[in-house]
Amino acid sequence: NAGVTQTPKFRVLKTGQSMTLLCAQDMNHEYMYWYRQDPGMGLRLIHYSVGEGTTAKGEVPDGYNVSRLKKQNFLLGLESAAPSQTSVYFCASSYAPVMNTEAFFGQGTRLTVV
Amino acid sequence: KNEVEQSPQNLTAQEGEFITINCSYSVGISALHWLQQHPGGGIVSLFMLSSGKKKHGRLIATINIQEKHSSLHITASHPRDSAVYICAVSTYNTDKLIFGTGTRLQVFP
Numbered sequence: 284n285a286g287v288t289q290t291p292k293f294r295v296l297k298t299g300q301s302m303t304l305l306c307a308q309d310m311n312h313e314y315m316y317w318y319r320q321d322p323g324m325g326l327r328l329i330h331y332s333v334g335e336g337t338t339a340k341g342e343v344p345d346g347y348n349v350s351r352l353k354k355q356n357f358l359l360g361l362e363s364a365a366p367s368q369t370s371v372y373f374c375a376s377s378y379a380p381v382m383n384t385e386a387f388f389g390q391g392t393r394l395t396v397v
Numbered sequence: 398k399n400e401v402e403q404s405p406q407n408l409t410a411q412e413g414e415f416i417t418i419n420c421s422y423s424v425g426i427s428a429l430h431w432l433q434q435h436p437g438g439g440i441v442s443l444f445m446l447s448s449g450k451k452k453h454g455r456l457i458a459t460i461n462i463q464e465k466h467s468s469l470h471i472t473a474s475h476p477r478d479s480a481v482y483i484c485a486v487s488t489y490n491t492d493k494l495i496f497g498t499g500t501r502l503q504v505f506p
Contacts, residue, residue: 314492325401325483325496333492341493373440380492385430390439 285309289374289389296364296396304359304392306374314377315357316386317341317349319370326373332357333380364396400424403484403497410504416471418500420484429467430494431458432483440483443469474504 287308296302306315313334318326328341330349338349346368348360357376361368374389404419420429431443444451444458446467451458455474460467471478484497 316493323498325399325485325498326494327496328493331492375440381428381430381487381494383427385442385445386494387442388432388440 287374287376287387287389289372289392291392292390293393294395296361296394298364298366298396300364302361302364302394304361304372304374304394306357306359306376306389308355308357308374308376308387310376310378310387311354312376312378312387313354314380315351316375316377317347317357317359318373318375319343320373320391321370329359329372361394364394366396368394369396370394399497400495401484401486401497403482403500405500406498408500408502410474410502412475412504412506414474414504416474416478416502416504418469418482418484418502420467420469420497422465422467422484422486422495424486424488424495426462426465426486427489428487429460430485430487431467431469432485434481434483434499436480443482471502476504476506479503 290305316331317329332338332351335354350358372392375386377386401422428447434440455472457470481499483499485494
């Protein structure tokens with residue numbers, strides 16, 4: 284089983300460039316999440332979705348946009364990349380709210396903005 | 398002050414040692430999650446618990462709701478246990494997880 288797959292795994296962007304990170308899950312999960320992981324900090328929630336066609340802001344949404352056009356995919360877009368967005372990005376999914384069930388994570392995308 | 402605190406931040410051990418990683422939290426929770434992250438790798442869920450104790454192989458997780466504290470124990474540690482262990486909590490009124498900063502464990506042969 285593939286589980287949660289993120290593409291790409293690595294990317295280097297120049298300041299001002301745009302890009303889209305793709306998260307795909309094959310577990311028919313309703314809930315999907317995008318997090319960023321920075322040194323010395325816990326994972327922080329960027330945006331999340333509670334079902335196809337829905338999105339909501341998390342803790343650190345500025346500079347990012349998301350879309351959930353298909354249930355299995357959750358896209359994270361950077362409109363104009365900034366060095367502060369250098370981070371490792373993780374996607375996660377869950378069948379139900381994480382208050383009730385475990386979350387499944389992808390392998391991460393390491394993004395460097397120069 | 399972070400809502401989820403882990404200790405220690407870094408831990409080294411010799412193969413075979415018994416290891417304990419601690420997690421304290423300051424919010425009311427519906428569940429606590431223990432996660433494992435290998436170097437350069439993804440994050441894997443180890444346990445989700447809301448009371449008592451769970452065991453999987455050499456890993457044991459306990460939680461004390463009254464004291465707002467959880468521990469992750471590794472018995473007979475092995476170099477392949479070297480990873481970052483992350484504690485996260487979920488609360489009743491949100492769909493979100495609150496994460497600790499992780500404990501980096503290195504087990505030497």
